[in-house]
């Protein structure tokens with residue numbers, strides 16, 4: 085990378101991650117672990133490696149100096165079973181598989197012998213949460229180190245047993261072998277009857293990516309069988325003896341306050357009614373009864389007038405909270421002299437782009453099962469942040485965190501939408517009054533209304549460009565949608581980039597790829613507009629202004645696969661978009677077909693070229709990229725939350741269109757494998773190029789420039 | 804409340820419930836068959852799909868009182884012991900899932916489709932499956948899984964025919 089190239093650090097990447105710090109960290113002690121797991125080898129870390137501490141929000145943690153604190157990561161039992169502990173959560177990114185692969189690789193054991201314990205606040209080391217595509221760069225590396233430490237220990241044990249030099253020994257297939265003397269011993273036998281502890285050190289040698297045998301290959305989902313047989317229990321499938329079903333009475337609008345309440349009828353039906361502040365809910369023997377009991381409650385609410393989606397973009401511009409930025413850090417980036425450069429440019433271009441609020445719509449809605457034992461609380465729930473939810477529960481019930489255990493059964497997806505613990509708190513509140521375990525599963529309507537949304541935003545771009553295609557000035561203002569991916573990777577000497585925080589009319593939070601989708605949509609659309617202004621080919625124009633080698637490589641690879649420059653038929657249009665986010669690089673090329681008579685618009689083909697360092701599981705990676713593109717289609721083409729006066733107007737699956745089979749274009753993926761660069765995650769970055777690629781292709785087909793996401797909620801009007 | 808007799812996965816059950824209750828709630832809450840999922844409750848996503856006499860049916864909008872005479876098959880009843888149904892096998896092999904929450908509904912719909920037409924074209928697969936939502940976006944893999952299963956089934960029946 086040239087020195088002039090901007091560092092790959094976004095200004096403030098995770099504003100909308102809704103990350104509340106979990107202040108304490110209580111793990112089982114070493115001895116308790118052996119009591120729990122039986123004898124064998126335990127790999128622990130006493131002081132976290134810097135990378136993990138960072139990932140886990142270590143700086144914000146107060147318990148770090150507790151002498152008793154150790155994190156147990158991996159246990160090899162006398163039976164040979166390998167148990168791995170990670171606070172990460174599986175929601176469909178297939179990290180249970182890719183992390184197992186990493187451990188199998190370093191420890192030299194069959195992948196089937198690995199049992200991965202994930203997202204259980206009592207058993208797994210503290211973890212900030214599963215988001216930001218951080219699992220691959222950090223947890224994968226951590227577990228490789230842990231597994232390598234175990235392997236080295238096994239070799240050491242065998243060397244001691246045989247009284248030979250460890251250099252002559254090799255570990256493979258769950259055994260240590262001495263090829264010269266033709267003898268071997270199983271890991272299980274080496275640990276028999278012992279309580280061995282090994283500490284992870286930075287010096288533990290890792291297997292270089294180029295020599296990977298298990299990692300770097302495609303692997304089937306490790307527990308896939310449970311999913312195709314319906315045996316896997318998601319959070320909403322959890323069950324306990326004597327469990328009740330919960331239901332919450334929702335206010336008629338956001339922020340409404342309760343004036344009066346009558347719950348007698350509900351109680352007469354046999355339900356436990358709970359009223360605590362603004363919270364009203366019931367617990368009953370079946371969902372059916374709980375629903376009936378809620379319907380029997382009479383409540384009066386007071387609502388305040390609130391803005392509607394019709395006036396949203398005006399509202400965002402007018403309700404900035406400049407200087408009240410919650411993070412208090414820099415929200416702007418300045419380089420050179422933008423105003424002069426703009427006034428002296430050959431061409432000056434000014435445009436506004438907007439994005440709507442959209443809902444994550446995870447197919448499994450929020451769910452939690454809560455159970456109290458005295459003043460100890462256990463909750464099974466679907467969340468990307470089990471430790472964060474533990475903190476929220478402790479706070480809500482004013483009990484110490486060590487009295488709360490949160491377990492996260494592999495969940496029906498999240499996409500950034502399940503960071504918070506509202507369902508867990510609701511279920512726990514009901515269970516406390518009912519004195520029985522209570523399960524609460526949100527309905528789809530609740531999920532559409534009471535969860536949080538991807539932030540809407542307005543983006544103003546002003547640019548200056550020379551007639552030869554050199555960009556000279558770039559001014560970029562983002563209102564509300566967020567600052568992830570706000571910086572431009574094009575070489576522009578004069579820049580002003582500002583994020584404006586706004587009092588959002590709706591509850592908003594993180595969404596797969598955060599604001600990078602909005603910022604790339606505006607930037608990459610505008611790039612096209614500039615290219616047209618100076619009558620240059622869009623690809624040539626980009627490459628002229630782009631130095632970053634990795635990004636150039638994906639643009640070039642995608643262009644080649646797509647056949648950029650080929651001739652097109654009537655109604656056909658081609659477009660591109662790309663960029664980098666979460667350290668991954670993406671270029672997306674789209675082909676659309678527009679029927680000018682009917683206004684029908686179809687995305688026909690999408691080619692993505694992606695590079696995220698060394699590839700761990702190519703098939704899993706393709707699956708993530710395809711999934712990003714399919715999910716991204718919704719936000720690009722038709723998803724938008726409509727609201728008025730504190731109510732969501734289209735909060736049902738029948739009213740909020742999500743991508744279906746018939747929407748899916750031909751998807752082609754080119755993977756660039758950089759074995760020399762550490763792996764990074766792929767759950768988010770691949771999404772960001774799609775919307776601008778489609779918008780640019782629509783312009784190419786019709787001459788109509790669409791600057792709002794979703795692009796074609798009601799088809800395409802070209803007249 | 805009434806006692807309703809159901810046949811699910813070949814087993815008889817008697818459940819005490821309001822006949823208006825959805826089949827999905829009864830399966831999940833009373834019979835502890837949680838493989839059928841709730842996704843929307845209005846017949847829009849297909850996560851709750853079961854087979855009624857071999858035909859795909861959204862159990863969230865099916866009243867339990869209406870199905871007492873019918874043969875109900877859920878995802879739990881598809882495999883034959885440890886032997887997976889070819890569609891289940893194909894989903895596994897094609898990696899046709901991410902979070903897997905849509906998977907049981909997808910598989911049940913696909914089984915119904917293949918029963919109707921053992922070798923559907925892509926267009927027919929897309930048409931038939933369009934009522935099933937996968938938010939993780941694994942549609943292309945699901946299509947190839949269904950094609951794979953169709954191939955396996957037709958090869959098996961061809962082999963059977965040849966043996967006769």
Ligand code: FES
Pocket residue numbers: 840841842843844845846847848849850851852861862863864
């Ligand atoms: S839950 Fe039945 S179709 Fe969605």
Ligand code: FES
Pocket residue numbers: 176447496497899900901902903904905906936937938939940941
């Ligand atoms: S795999 Fe997650 S919804 Fe389909």
